[in-house]
Amino acid sequence: MTSRRVIPLRWPAVVAVAVVGVVGLVAFTWPFFVTGDFARDHGNDAPWLFALLLALLAVVCLAEVTAGRLDAKTIAVLGVAAAAGGALRLLSAGTAGLEPMFFVVIVAGCVLGPGVGFVSGALAVTVGALLTGGVGPWLPFQMICAGGIGLGAGLLPARPGRRSERWVVAAYALVTGLAYGVFMNLWFWPFLGTGAPTGMGFVPGASLGENLGHYALFYVTTSLGWDLPRGVLNAVLVLVAGPALLRDFRRGARRAAFGVPVVFEATDRPLQNAGGPR
Amino acid sequence: MAQQRARLQHPAAWWLWGLGLATAASRTTNPVVLLLVVGVCVVVVSERHDPATPNPLPAFLVIGGAVLAFRLVMTAVLGNGIVGDTVVVTLPRVPLPEWAANVRLGGAVTLEALLYAAYDALRLAAILACLGAANALASPRRLLRYLPSTLYDVGTAVVVGLTFAPQLLSDARDVRAARTLRGRDGRGLRETARLTVPVLETAFERSLGLAASMESRGYGRAVRTSTSSRRAATGLALAGLVGVLAGLYGLLDASAGGLLGLPVLVLGAVLAGSSLLVGASRDTRSGHRRDRWAWTETVTAAAGAVPATVLVVASVQGWDGVVPSQRAELPALPLLAVVAVLVATIPAWVTPRPREALS
Amino acid sequence: MITFDHVSVRYADAPSPSLHDVTLEIPEGELVLVVGPTGSGKSTLLRTVNGLVPHFSGGTLTGRVTVDGLDTAEHRPRDLATVVGLVEQNPTSTFVTDVVEDEVAYGMETMGLDPTTIRRRVEETLDLFGLTPLRGQSLRALSGGQQQRVAIAALFAAGPRVLVLDEPTSALDPVAAEEVLASLHRIVHDLGVTVVLAEHRLERVVHHADRVLLVDDGHVSELLEPADAMLRSQIYPPVVGLSRLVGWSPTPLSIRDARRRAASLRDALGASTPMAAAGRRLVGREQSVVLDGVRVSRGHRTVIDAIDLTVSRGSVTTLMGRNGAGKSTLLGAIAAQHRLAAGRVRLGAAATDPHATPARERVRTVGLVPQQPELLLYADTVAAECAAADADFGAASGTCRALLDRISGGIDPGTHPRDLSEGQRLALALAVILSGSPEVLLLDEPTRGLDYGAKKRLGEVLTGLAAGGTTVVLATHDVELAAEIADRVVILADGEVVTDGPAREVLASSPAFAPQVTKVLLPQTWLTVAEVAGALARIA
16 A cells, blocks of 8 residues: 555654654653652753653654654644544543543544654644644643554554454554543653652552552543543544545545656657656 | 634734743642642633633643542552551552562652652643643644744645544545445444545545645645755754754763853754744735734743742752652742742733633 | 646546646746536646645656746646645645634745844735735635635745636625635736636636646647637636527627627527526426524624525525625525524524524424535445435435436436536535425525536526425525526625515626626616527527
């Protein structure tokens, strides 16, 4: 499928995404494997440090994935995906995190490949934040998460048009809906410190197992109530609207004529091939 | 009648101000200082918010309030790590199974625990208020202009997204209204799913029109990029990312020499950041009605830097009252900190008024 | 200025080329009008000028296109932006910013001009297009004509020597269209810009043209004198139709020229009366639409104010008036799309209140084809759309398909509704709505983007429906369509009825809404070429 190479992932981009993924993972999970001293000394600064760092890395990563240049058609399609995600976020601003946004990002990733999935995920979050005036230190974390979700969707082993496709995508929506909550809560959990409810707080220096247990309890009591409906909503949306939306995006990509060769011929003999439409 | 556009403050000035105030708020849990920060935000926003743009501050204040309430309820029901002896009320304790033995459900609610939760949540609420104020005073979309050239395309996609999103919503309303013309009332999940088809089709058609228009209007001509600059940027970015990773490892794993961690991290970040500047270049002189940086911008940024500096110093030196006790008493008031926070209200009067109130 | 050297274009996957061997040369400073039916290759021709075809669309271009000496094979559209500007039919989808002044400056910013130049050119352009009072306004708040002027100004500001416009006035009311054309006229005459213009509504533009290109099925004529072109063209405005009927030579293109010739025709027609000519329907007394003090507010603004209106069963009524006069809102209020602030609406034989009837039953009483017919279309194929319509309206299976075949024969049922031409899309939406067999049929601007052929078919369908007892109410800017089919014309302004009466009286007496034939033959009140033809046949 030519449309899946709308934004080709070259090796530097793959490396950049991988490194940012690792840094992102560290940014979320550092409480589990640092020493007690470090956690006590820097527990309050770390979320801010990571927010700054990830903001920078997310932007660097976007620059690498897009290799600095996009053509107007790609920008337009990304704009639509970001707008759809942002609009859904605007609509759901009142419903405390029941964000059907991922659904659009997943579909975009599925149809247009991991590169577009990553960029449209990151941009959908950005557009949503700009529209709702919700720019804050959480934004880089969300960008990385949503970008990762879109990228993953692009790598799903779903065959276009198959009956199984919608179930694979729906399952992915459910899993990522939950995982997103697990990660997004992690970035401020250590921040709560002793303020967390008994037995659910971050204990500096405690064993990995103990802290994981605490966090699991914290997550189940405070967040699962929101994240589960979100995951289910996204999955149900994929099941109900997914096929139509997938067709829409495929048609959009086809209409945009990504990868359709542009040929100039002299009147009699072929003179030159001016390469792709870029 | 010619409608003149009034001068708006440089958006970066307001964001520096907001971030400075947020930094100040993050350094203290003194409720008086924190409430003062919220008050400063409200005053400045009500004085200098551009009435032509939406005001997200109230939403941020509501979220802050909700965080406060949620934390108090959670603390009352589940307790927290603070041991106190001033019991306010005792809730019935619910016995829990073995595996959740660490968790407490119900039981005595102490004033100390509640105060700790309240102070901590208030700090978060004050930070939220600062960010809300920055969002309200200078729409972050105005900052998009200042993205480095390498991100010119990505920034354009964001602008396109911002323009399309409200149109998508109004299209959705139209399509839903048109649904009734076919005898459907447009309710229910399946019906909603149906709406997506015409809405997205329209959006794609529009986006192609926009893309063609951008292409034929010379989009991106001012941005110059070459293979060599691209390679240099990629090299810098990868080196920077590896540096960041190494720095983080050093920082988090004390045995690997914590001292080296931070410099390597900073170096990596600088390298990665410079890749953004190297990747492409743009004629920076070009532009219509760019924001100017005048003395009011400097004052605004300084007014944010003052409380940030004072409170960082205060928390490092451990001034009285910066981190108050949880005892049932009025916390000590660090007078200098209060004055520093009040300095942040200065921009409310010295900066240019965004536009006359709509008559 | 623009040369085509044996140019053919074939899109990827297309069975046949969209342009065949075009060779022509457009000199500098000319206003060239491109005339042809929908799907003839007009848009492709226009888009080859700045290289959007094939750089943007994909496909194969054989031959050479050069603009101001630059070959489009070597220069991408963005590189040609300083040479060619392209204006689309719908300006809203081409706006990149949201304020008038920023939009005008945008092109120059992307080209990296220096700020003082940008500033100077912005001011000059705003003055030239009369946009200075609107400079700080949001683009969405402008009227259609103003938006189109901004779109042209934004391109013009970057200083191109060639402007290419694809149906710039199709969506505009006559007054707004005149504004846009006046701006174009000015830049051609005063500044020597070369303009290539495609437009369905020839009656608006043909007298502005210096040269005409006829396009048919991918074949393009050489540059023709407008009068010669109109003799050969299969599509032509009513004034040319009248000239062909009577045999004037050379063909007059403007009302003024035609009036000078028309004295003898007026004399010949003097004795006969138009009323008997075209066999207008006799309209029954039964009332099918009754509006009583209807008021509609949107936001804080009253859009429709205290309208009383009754419409007879089996008649065709057109609502006319400027953009924003409240035509669409009135139709929406009748179809219960907008809530009434006051008054009542009763429809059909049973005097149904549409606002108190659930949607499922309302569709039997009233059907509305909205301004964008695609809003009604949800399926992937025409066949699926028809099947869904049968299900939606509880009609016997195959109803919608049969209607569609009757309205517009020969639509491939496997086509995606969005890939249909505007005329076919309208036909499909109409077939969908008619599947509910409503007593009252409302159409909002149905002729947008239709060529003369599609418009003629629409007129026949609507008069046929009216003859069968359906009450038809349509909002339109198209005076020629109104002249062809309307029994009655209602003119709205600022949400009030300002004129209401039989079509002939209203159209003939209004300077803005008089059809071309009427303007030529005033003080006699002939509306259409067919009427005149009928009268001449009877005299002979």
